[in-house]
Amino acid sequence: MTDFLDYQPLNLYSNYRDASIKTPDVTILQDEVLPAFPELGLNYTYKLSHEAILNRAYQLANLGVKAGDKIIIFKSSKFDTYLLAVAASYLAAVPAMISYHFPAETIEVFVNRLENPFILFDDETADKVALVKNSSPEKQISVSKLLNTPADKVPQVELPQDEIAYMTHTSGTTGIPKLICHSANSMGWRTKWQKTIFTKIAEKKLVGFHISPVHSRFNIGISSLMAMGFPMMPLSKANRETVAEMVTKHQPIAIETHPNNFVQWTSLAKEQPEVFASVRYYHSTFDAINNATMASFLKASEKNEPIFLQVYGQSECGPMILKAHTLESLKTSDARDMGVGLEGLTEARIADEKGNVLPRMTDGNIHFLSKGRALTYYKEDDRFQSTVYGPWWDSGDYGFMDENGHLFLKDRQVDLIENIDSSLAIEDHLLDALDFLQEVIIVRGKENSPQPILAVDPKQEMNWDAWWEQVADLPHLNEPIIMAYDDIPRTATMKVQRLQIEKKLKED
Known part of the structure; x- marks a missing residue:
């Protein structure tokens, strides 16, 4: 029998199915009913959600979605965004996970790149989809139309493991986002990294998170949690009232969100520390976070030796560099110190603009080495290759490595300001x-x-x-x-x- 920590390629649907067979009764909790899966309510199991995913897959097939088709998933930021991607992967269609924030003009660029894909949308994005001029109306599938479509059974289809199976996008901080392409094999290395980290959680208790479902991080986290049989609480809302109510009521052992959401919740951790009393493990997603924010949450925990795991990474490479913080270690920790790679899977170096490696304690461009590196930017391979140096990837960030091999992040290369060191x-x-x-x-x-x-x-x-x-x-x-x-x-x-x-x- 394969050990779950052995390398395995990641097929979104197969992983979900296997988890629902292995641990059918494990719970998933919600803070609101999902538009595309209203039958699940607020509290359901791996098994029930798997059955609902199969129904959505059959309905998508009835609407013409088939193997190799691209399907933009462009809807409200909730857990069903991911469940719909799993349904699409049953058919070997390629989900492109697109943030609901984007205007119609950006969607038109994606429609061009993806050569008139299907677009799956809900009430939150319907007005924007109506403004997209270059998409065929018959390829636009509203969630309400999907739910009213017959669900005639069709068999599962799988794509070859090195082919594009899933797309996410860059953040768009510097213009039109790039579409990042992932395969079953590239995602498999990321889940191996993630499962290795999750083995550090002492008990199979509830894991709560508020992460954008279109972020490449989301799929890796969910796939890994499910393969290991963790109960989950994906939160759709980030407002302090919802967070306080859900976390107090359900008592998760771990919480993950984006660094800026942790900043947003800091006043809650200070004013009502009892909300986070059950949390022993905090985890910030793919970005730097400051010490005072981490300390606020660690102080709120009533568990022995709570840990705040800071993970620094990038959608193109996955989770890369990590550092575990405690209240004691924060007293002497430099917030710019991102930590170290995970042995055998990820590593960093500092290079100059031509890709030459720089010595320790020298500022330069941060390069990543990741077995889970994405394949390319869809229809923009030249842009992707321009930041590739053999097996290394230029992250676009700027920093240095210290004598102990710790990576220090200073700034984005494009954000450098004269006379400001960081x-x-x-x-x-x-x-x-x-x-x-x-x-x-x-x-x-x-x-x-x-x-x-x-x-x-x-x-x-x-x-x-x-x-x-x-x-x-x-x-x-x-x-x-x-x-x-x-x-x-x-x-x-x-x-x-x-x-x-x-x-x-x-x-x-």
Whole structure:
């Protein structure tokens, strides 16, 4: 019998089916009913959801979806986005997971690239789909139409394991997103990485998460949790009321979300620490996070030795570099220290602009080595290959390796600001020091000067004296611009769209 930690290629549907056979009665909990799976309600099992997925697969087949077809899944940000992708993979169709944030113009670019694919949408995205001019109406499938289609059985079809089987997209912080292509084999290496991490969770208890279902991280996490038989609580909503209610009621042992959602929930962890009392493992998705934020959640836990696992990675390569934090280790931890790769699976190096490796303690471009690297950008292979250096991938980030082999992240290469060694480090410092702030972003303002953008905690007021005291010894920063947290432009995974802010500043 194969050990679950052995390498196995990942077929989305086969993995789901196998989990539902092996552990049929394991629970999945929701904070709201899923539009595309209303029959499941708020509390169901692996087995019941697998049966519902088969029905959706049969209905998709009835609507003309077949092996090799591309199908854009463009709907509200909920767990059924992923369940629909699993249904499409039963037919060997290729789901392209697209964020509901995007305007019709972006969808038109994707429709061109994917050569008139199917588009599966719901009420949240219907108005945008109606504006897409280059998509055939008969290929546009609303969730309500899908649910009213007969479900005549068809057999499962599988794609070859090195062919494109799944697409996600880049964050779009720098323009039209690129479509990232994954195969069963590339995703298999990522699930091996993820399962290795999940073995550290002491008990098979409930895992809660709020992650964008179109993020490449989502599939890897769900597939791995299910292969190991964990009960799951995917949250659709990130507002503090829903989070407080669901986490208090269901007592998960682990929680994962995007770093910026952790920042958003920090005031909840401070004001109502009992909400997170059951959580022993916190996990942030693919991005840097500051120490004070991690400390707030670790203090709220009532478990012995709670751990905050910081994972730094990228959609093209998967999860890459990790570092486990405790309250004790945070006292001396540098927030820019991302940690180390996972032996035998992922590693990092620093190189110059020509791909030459740089010595330790030297700033340069961060390169990743990952067995789970994506295949290409769909119809943009030249762009993909331009950042490939043999087996290494230029992440687009900037930093250095210390003498112990730890990777330090300074900034995105495109975000470097003159006279600022690391805008991320300054952001961390200010968020750590000033608890009335929900967000600190430093972008290039007029004449490329460093411009802070601040979001103030809605329950507190801006303390200007404390601000000026904190920045007194820092490199020169412009007078801050205050914005509401919800008005700051973000990608599907809550990353700040810095270039969009900079563009607006230059227009004003």
